[in-house]
Amino acid sequence: MSNELDIFVGNTTLIDEEVYQLWLDGYSACDAVGIRIKSGILEQTGATTDVLQSDTMDHYRTFQMLERLLHFPLKLVNQLLFQIPPCRQVMLIQKYYAFDEAFVREVLGKKLSKGTKKDLDDVSEKTDITLKSCRRQFDNFKRVFKVVEEMKGSLVDNIQQHFLLSDRLTRDYAAIVFFANSRFETGKKKLQYLTFEDFAYCAEQLIQNWTLGAVDNQVDDMDMDLDKEFLQDLKELKILITDKDLLDQHKSLVCTALRGKIGIFPEMENNFKTLSRGLVNIAANLTHTKDVRDFFIDLLEKFIEPCKLYNWSFSDVHLFLTHYTVSACALDAFKQQVLWERYMSTVKSCLLKMYHE
Structure with missing residues (x-):
């Protein structure tokens, strides 16, 4: 047998x-x-x-x-x-570098250091994510940061080329690296309503418009560091609020454009100068490291919260910011149009992303 x-x-x-x-x-x-x-x-x-x-x-x-x-x-x-x-290699890489949104919101903007890693026990308990998984995700963030921090060229391209991540995951890691480098404050209680996707979108706007690479694609760390010369120049925008005639003309142009188009027109007209001062002062103070870190808090406190107080809709905010930006460029005595548009195009994009109805 x-x-x-x-x-x-x-x-x-x-x-x-x-x-x-x-x-x-x-x-x-x-x-x-x-x-x-x-x-x-x-x-x-x-x-x-x-x-x-x-x-x-x-x-x-x-x-x-x-x-x-x-x-x-x-x-x-x-x-x-x-x-x-190859298809299984792709799966292994994408899943290994994937992260939990609850985790990344806890560490976003923090220094990727041993000190932060020591706090992962608390993060694990708070998010109900295992400590081992928290450590893997944190180490991934730190590893990507270390590899690309000294590289020339596009931050997104460098991450994709060295870690072979998908387009979306690459852009998410670029946002994480950018926030870790500039140390933006994201953890305050009043900012908790913002998702990682909100911050990632804002990071992409900042990278594309406010970094050194936005004007010179040959500089070192071009997508990692904000353009300090640009931030210094933003002080010139203060003329919009310190020159009374310019302030009044700006308000008049915006009110003319919006009359009959938004339901909160009286509130907008009464609070125009306060909102304008808030937006311009944010620009003028970005030469200070602390004010750069508090950028999102300032956008919330100086613009979003006042608008929420008077029940502005998303559409109201969009119309106001559009005409507020365009009207300043039409002022004959205002000579900083290019600087203004570079500043406000990014601020407008961030504010609209952050304005949750």
Whole structure:
């Protein structure tokens, strides 16, 4: 009596995405087995608990060996030890560098240092994300920051080229790096209503318009640092609020343009000078490091909160900012139109993103 046994031998590294996600989420192999059992996998496959445990441990060993390559995705793509199809390589990289929004909101704008990392226990408890996952995400942010901080060229392009991330994930990491470099305050209680997506959008506007790279694509760290000469020049905009004739003319042009178009016209007319002073003073104070860090708080306190107080709609805010910007450029005695447009185009975009009805 003879027994026949079919055997297939291959060298392709098998990746179970569900187990990979459990590993990324910081679960131990033992916990992962329990979660897989609860999902009904034993009934679906007819496997025993011992087989499931062995399978899970095998996957975990593979992921641990792959992790050193995932730290530098170009190495994963070019290595020959693990035979992984390109589509699976993409999946491994994207999932490894993905992050939880609850986590990134806790560390956004903070220095990516050992001190911040020591606080991850509290972040883990607050967000209900495992400490191991918090550390992986934090280390990813720090690693990307370290690789690109001294590079010339586009921040987005540098991140994409070295970490092979998707377009959206690349732009998100660019925002994280930019915020960590400039240390914008995002953690204050009154800013908690803003999502990471809100801040990422604002970061993209700032990078495209206010950094050194916005005017010179050959400078060092062009997308990392704000253009200090531009910030210094913004003081010239104070003439819009210190020159009474200009202030009155500006108000008159805006009121003429908006009369009959917005329901909150009386409130806008009465508060025009206060709102204008707020926006111009934000510009004039951006030479100070603290005021740069408080940029989003200032936008909230000096413009958004007053508008909310008088029940301005999103449409009202959009119309006001549009005509407020354009009208200043029409003032004969105002000679800083290019500077004004560079400033207000970005401020307008950020304010509209931050104005949640």
